[in-house]
Amino acid sequence: MNHWIRPLIVAAALALLAGCAATGESTTEEQQTTQDATAQPGITAQPGQEAYSYGYGQAPVGAYETYDAAGGTATGATAGAGGRPGQAVAVGAVPADRIVYFSFDSAEVLPESRTIIEANARRLMKSSRTVTQLEGHTDERGSREYNIALGERRANAVRQAMIAMGVTPQQIRVVSYGEERPAATGQDEQSYALNRRVEIVY
Amino acid sequence: MKAIERTTWFLVILMGVFGVMVAHAQITLDITKGIEGGGVPIAIAPFSGGAPENIAGIIASDLQRTGKFAPQPAGSRADYSVAGQANSGGSRGYVVQFQLSGAQGGQLLNLSFDAPANQLRAVAHRISDLIYEKLTGDKGLAGTRIAYVAGGGGTWYLVVADADGQNPQTILRSSQPIMSPAWSPDGSRLAYVSFEGRHPQIVVQDVSSGARRTVSAAPGINGAPSWSPDGRRLAFTLSKDGNPEIYALNLGSTTPVRLTSGGAIDTEPVWLPDGSIVFTSDRGGSPQLYRMAPGGGAAQRLTFEGDYNARPAVSPDGRTIAMVHRRGGRFHIAVLDLQNHQFRVLTAGGLDESPSFAPNGKMIIYSNGQRLTAVSLDGSVKQDFALRGNGRDPVWAPFAR
Numbered sequence: 001m002n003h004w005i006r007p008l009i010v011a012a013a014l015a016l017l018a019g020c021a022a023t024g025e026s027t028t029e030e031q032q033t034t035q036d037a038t039a040q041p042g043i044t045a046q047p048g049q050e051a052y053s054y055g056y057g058q059a060p061v062g063a064y065e066t067y068d069a070a071g072g073t074a075t076g077a078t079a080g081a082g083g084r085p086g087q088a089v090a091v092g093a094v095p096a097d098r099i100v101y102f103s104f105d106s107a108e109v110l111p112e113s114r115t116i117i118e119a120n121a122r123r124l125m126k127s128s129r130t131v132t133q134l135e136g137h138t139d140e141r142g143s144r145e146y147n148i149a150l151g152e153r154r155a156n157a158v159r160q161a162m163i164a165m166g167v168t169p170q171q172i173r174v175v176s177y178g179e180e181r182p183a184a185t186g187q188d189e190q191s192y193a194l195n196r197r198v199e200i201v202y
Numbered sequence: 203m204k205a206i207e208r209t210t211w212f213l214v215i216l217m218g219v220f221g222v223m224v225a226h227a228q229i230t231l232d233i234t235k236g237i238e239g240g241g242v243p244i245a246i247a248p249f250s251g252g253a254p255e256n257i258a259g260i261i262a263s264d265l266q267r268t269g270k271f272a273p274q275p276a277g278s279r280a281d282y283s284v285a286g287q288a289n290s291g292g293s294r295g296y297v298v299q300f301q302l303s304g305a306q307g308g309q310l311l312n313l314s315f316d317a318p319a320n321q322l323r324a325v326a327h328r329i330s331d332l333i334y335e336k337l338t339g340d341k342g343l344a345g346t347r348i349a350y351v352a353g354g355g356g357t358w359y360l361v362v363a364d365a366d367g368q369n370p371q372t373i374l375r376s377s378q379p380i381m382s383p384a385w386s387p388d389g390s391r392l393a394y395v396s397f398e399g400r401h402p403q404i405v406v407q408d409v410s411s412g413a414r415r416t417v418s419a420a421p422g423i424n425g426a427p428s429w430s431p432d433g434r435r436l437a438f439t440l441s442k443d444g445n446p447e448i449y450a451l452n453l454g455s456t457t458p459v460r461l462t463s464g465g466a467i468d469t470e471p472v473w474l475p476d477g478s479i480v481f482t483s484d485r486g487g488s489p490q491l492y493r494m495a496p497g498g499g500a501a502q503r504l505t506f507e508g509d510y511n512a513r514p515a516v517s518p519d520g521r522t523i524a525m526v527h528r529r530g531g532r533f534h535i536a537v538l539d540l541q542n543h544q545f546r547v548l549t550a551g552g553l554d555e556s557p558s559f560a561p562n563g564k565m566i567i568y569s570n571g572q573r574l575t576a577v578s579l580d581g582s583v584k585q586d587f588a589l590r591g592n593g594r595d596p597v598w599a600p601f602a603r
Contacts, residue, residue, distance in 0.1 A: 133400075142533055143470065144556065144595065145426040146489055148425050149467040175401060176402075176423060177379060180354070181379065185355075
C-alpha cells in the first residue's frame with residue numbers, strides 16, 4: 001500500500017511550516033483576571049428572610065492555581081499537529097523510515113512494513129546500548145482511552161516483530177499516545193491513515 | 203532537508219515559547235445555541251441598583267438553558283415572574299434581593315444575599331437554581347462546574363469552568379497530553395492522566411490548592427481513572443502485566459489490586475453506586491460494555507447493539523449507562539437503561555465521545571473531539587458550548603457540598 005505516503009510526508013514537513021505560522025495567531029484573548037483568592041467566600045442569607053445557607057461558600061470560585069507540569073522535552077515527534085480540523089497535514093521530525101502504518105481497526109503488521117522494521121531491528125542489534133521507544137498511535141475515531149489500548153497493541157506488534165528478528169527486549173520501550181498526538185489533523189481517510197501508526201523513536 | 207529541519211525546529215521552539223506566554227489567555231466558552239421547543243414562560247425584570255453583573259441576564263440564560271423555561275421580558279404575560287435588586291452595601295459589598303411570584307401575584311420565594319462583587323455571578327446562578335428547584339422539584343445545574351481538556355499539538359490544558367462555560371480556570375498546563383479527568387465524589391479533586399515526562403501517569407490534584415500527587419506510574423498504560431462512590435478508591439487501567447487490565451487502588455495504599463484477567467483489552471472502568479464496575483472489553487471480539495462485582499471476577503455483558511460500545515458513564519442514580527456507540531461507521535452517544543434494558547442513540551454527531559452525566563442526571567455533556575455539547579437524557583434539549591479554543595473529555599462536577 002501507500003505509494004502516496006512518502007510524498008505526503010514531504011508535503012507534511014512543508015505544511016508544518018505553514019501550520020506553525022498559523023498556530024500563533026489563535027490565542028490573543030484577554031488575560032484571565034486572577035481573582036482574589038483571599039476574599040471570604042460564602043454568601044449568607046439575611047436574617048429575617050427565609051433561612052437558607054449555601055454550600056457553595058466552599059466552591060473556590062476563581063481560586064485555582066495553574067500548575068505547570070514539568071513535562072519532558074518534546075522530541076518533536078509530532079510537535080506540529082496542533083492545527084484545526086481540515087488544516088493541512090503536519091508531521092514532525094520522525095523520518096518516514098521510522099514510521100509503521102496500520103489498517104483501520106487493526107494492529108497487524110503489514111508485509112510492506114517489514115523493510116522498515118528490519119532496518120531498525122538491525123540498527124538495534126548493531127548497538128546493544130541503543131534503546132528505542134515505540135510510540136503507538138490511532139486515528140481520532142472512537143473512545144480516547146480505548147484508543148490508548150489500541151495504540152499500545154500496535155506498538156507491541158512492532159515490538160514482537162523486532163524481538164522475532166533478534167532484538168533484545170530490554171532495548172525496546174513501548175508507550176501509547178492513542179489519538180492524543182495526531183500526525184495529521186484533517187478529518188478524512190487520508191489523515192486517519194497517517195495517524196494509524198507506530199513511530200520508532202531513538 | 204537539513205535546513206528545513208532546522209527551521210522547523212526553530213519554529214517548534216518558538217511555538218512552545220509563545221504557547222507558554224498565552225497559556226492563560228486560552229479558553230472561554232459561551233453557550234450560543236438556543237433551546238428547541240417551548241418551556242414555561244417566566245418574565246424576568248432587570249435588577250435595579252448598580253451591580254457590575256447583569257444578574258437578570260444570567261438568570262434568564264440559566265433558565266433558558268434548562269429547556270424547561272422560556273424567559274420573557276418584564277411585563278410579558280407569563281406563568282411566573284422574577285424581580286430583584288442588587289445594591290452596594292451589606293457586609294460584603296453588595297446586597298442582592300429577589301422575588302419569584304406566580305401569575306396571580308402570590309410570592310413563592312423572597313430571599314436576599316450578601317456577596318462581594320466577584321461573586322455576583324455565582325449569586326445569579328444560585329438564584330437560577332433556587333427558582334428551578336422551587337418550580338420543578340429537581341436540583342438545578344447553574345451553580346455546578348465542568349472540567350475538560352483543551353489545547354493539543356504542543357500545549358495541553360486542564361480547565362475547570364462554570365456549567366455555562368464562563369469563568370474558565372486553567373488548573374494544569376503541560377507540554378505533553380492530558381486525558382480523562384474524573385471528579386472525586388465530593389468535587390474537591392480531579393484524577394487525570396498526564397503524559398508529563400513522556401510517560402502516562404495517573405495524578406490526583408486538589409482543585410482549589412493545586413496540590414497534586416502521582417498515584418500510579420507503572421510501566422505501560424496508566425489510564426482511565428474513576429473514583430469509587432465513597433471517594434476512597436480509584437479504579438484505572440494498567441498494562442504492566444502485558445495487556446490492559448483493570449485495577450482498583452485504595453488511596454491509602456500504594457498497591458493496586460487487579461480485577462480482570464485474560465488477553466483482551468479491559469479498560470474504562472466506572473463504578474456503580476452499589477460498588478460494581480462497568481467497563482469496556484473486547485474479550486468477545488469487539489469492544490462492548492461488561493459489569494463485574496466490586497472484587498472483580500466473572501463479568502456480565504451489558505451491550506449487544508452493534509459492534510462498538512465503549513467509554514461507559516454512569517448516571518448518579520446508577521440506573522442509566524451512557525456510552526460511545528458506533529453505527530454505520532459513525533460514533534454517537536447512546537444510553538442503556540439497566541432496569542428495562544432499553545437502548546437509545548442520543549446524538550447524531552459522528553465523532554461523539556466522552557459522555558458524562560450532570561449531577562442531577564438530567565443532562566449528558568460530551569465532545570466531538572473539538573467542541574462540547576450537552577444533551578438532555580430524553581434528547582429534547584441540546585446546547586452547544588462555543589469555545590475560543592477546543593474542548594474534549596468533559597466531565598460534569600458533582601453538586602458542591
